[in-house]
Amino acid sequence: MKFLAPLAMAIAFTSLSAPAFAQFQKPEDAIKYRKAAMTVMASHFGRVGAMANGRVPFDAKVAADSSAIVETMSRLPWEAFGPGTDKGGDTRALPAIWTEQAKFKEGADKLQAETAKLSAAAKTGNLDAVKTAFGAVGQTCKACHDAYQKN
Amino acid sequence: MKFLAPLAMAIAFTSLSAPAFAQFQKPEDAIKYRKAAMTVMASHFGRVGAMANGRVPFDAKVAADSSAIVETMSRLPWEAFGPGTDKGGDTRALPAIWTEQAKFKEGADKLQAETAKLSAAAKTGNLDAVKTAFGAVGQTCKACHDAYQKN
Numbered sequence: 001m002k003f004l005a006p007l008a009m010a011i012a013f014t015s016l017s018a019p020a021f022a023q024f025q026k027p028e029d030a031i032k033y034r035k036a037a038m039t040v041m042a043s044h045f046g047r048v049g050a051m052a053n054g055r056v057p058f059d060a061k062v063a064a065d066s067s068a069i070v071e072t073m074s075r076l077p078w079e080a081f082g083p084g085t086d087k088g089g090d091t092r093a094l095p096a097i098w099t100e101q102a103k104f105k106e107g108a109d110k111l112q113a114e115t116a117k118l119s120a121a122a123k124t125g126n127l128d129a130v131k132t133a134f135g136a137v138g139q140t141c142k143a144c145h146d147a148y149q150k151n
Numbered sequence: 152m153k154f155l156a157p158l159a160m161a162i163a164f165t166s167l168s169a170p171a172f173a174q175f176q177k178p179e180d181a182i183k184y185r186k187a188a189m190t191v192m193a194s195h196f197g198r199v200g201a202m203a204n205g206r207v208p209f210d211a212k213v214a215a216d217s218s219a220i221v222e223t224m225s226r227l228p229w230e231a232f233g234p235g236t237d238k239g240g241d242t243r244a245l246p247a248i249w250t251e252q253a254k255f256k257e258g259a260d261k262l263q264a265e266t267a268k269l270s271a272a273a274k275t276g277n278l279d280a281v282k283t284a285f286g287a288v289g290q291t292c293k294a295c296h297d298a299y300q301k302n
Contacts, residue, residue, distance in 0.1 A: 023198060036190035040227065043184050047174060072223055076191065 024080060027088030034080035035091070041073035045137065048122065052134040060125040067115070067122035067130075070137070074115040078108045092150040100147075107144040114140045175231060178239030185231035186242070192224035196288065199273065203285040211276035218266070218273035218281075221288070225266040229259045243301040251298075258295040265291045 024030035044066035050056045051063055085091075086098055097104050114137045121129035175181035195217035201207045202214055236242075237249055248255050265288045272280035 023194070032190060033194050036187035036194075039183060039187035040191060040224075043174065043187075069223065069227075072220065073191075076220075 024082070024085075027085045030080040030082060030085045031089030031091045031093075034077035034085075037073050037076040037080075041070055044069040044073070045134075045141075048118070048130065048134055049138070051127070052131045058127045058130075060122070063130055064119075064122040064125070067119040071112075071115040071119040074112045078105070094148050094150055097148050104144075104148060107140070107147070111137070111140045111144070175233070175236075178236045181231040181233060181236040182240030182242045182244075185228040185236075188224050188227040188231075192221055195220040195224070196285075196292075199269070199281065199285055200289070202278070203282045209278045209281075211273070214281055215270075215273040215276070218270040222263075222266040222270040225263045229256070245299050245301055248299050255295075255299060258291070258298070262288070262291045262295070 024033065047066045048063055048070065051058045081093065081097055081104070083098070086093060086095055114133070118130070118133035118137050121133040175184065198217045199214055199221065202209045232244065232248055232255070234249070237244060237246055265284070269281070269284035269288050272284040
């Protein structure tokens, strides 16, 4: 029987208990995970943005579905910025993340709050509400990327 | 004002309308997206697996949260296997995906059905139900990976 190596590894990596960071055995795994969550988030945020900016016709269902995914994804990356994950993989994360933990967490919390608003706005089916919430999420993304991501 | 290149690109990529595949401007973007969704899915599936296999103590909330993410992620990758995405990026997807579209879709549908069962089982907080559903999801992953993923 062939074996699912990545899945088996994912399962093995969770063999430590308690702290969230223990979900990742190596910094490389944490980096891969947080980047993957960001990739999914950016893709769906982009779909909402295309509608908010009038590049594609507004489709309330697509906006609501993508906004819900953005909201879900916005909760995920943070546990993967644990100690020692500033290197060990392909990352543009700046050291300031680990020296400004309170400020970094504030940004992470703000993103989650703003994406929740975006998701709520999209559920109403009101394009103007989506535009407003989209802009606020975008500003929140930008503030953190400016401060904590290498260009 | 600095510009969020990846976000701007994500938004620009959605400038075509209608088919889902138009969400991705280049095969590389589709490949990156589907792999990211799989990475997030595998990580959370692994966390449930660690509990199902007794490697870490069962935590009903963690199991429910991770299973819900697995369920959400299981819906995402498929639109990113559009025509022409068999190459153009770093992918282990086999050509059979595009020559056996009906069978591939069957596997994708089955995964979504089984992950919905896993999520429902995890919500009950019953570890035995989680174990059963986890096994069924694992078999579904494996069947598709055996058929459609290069080793």
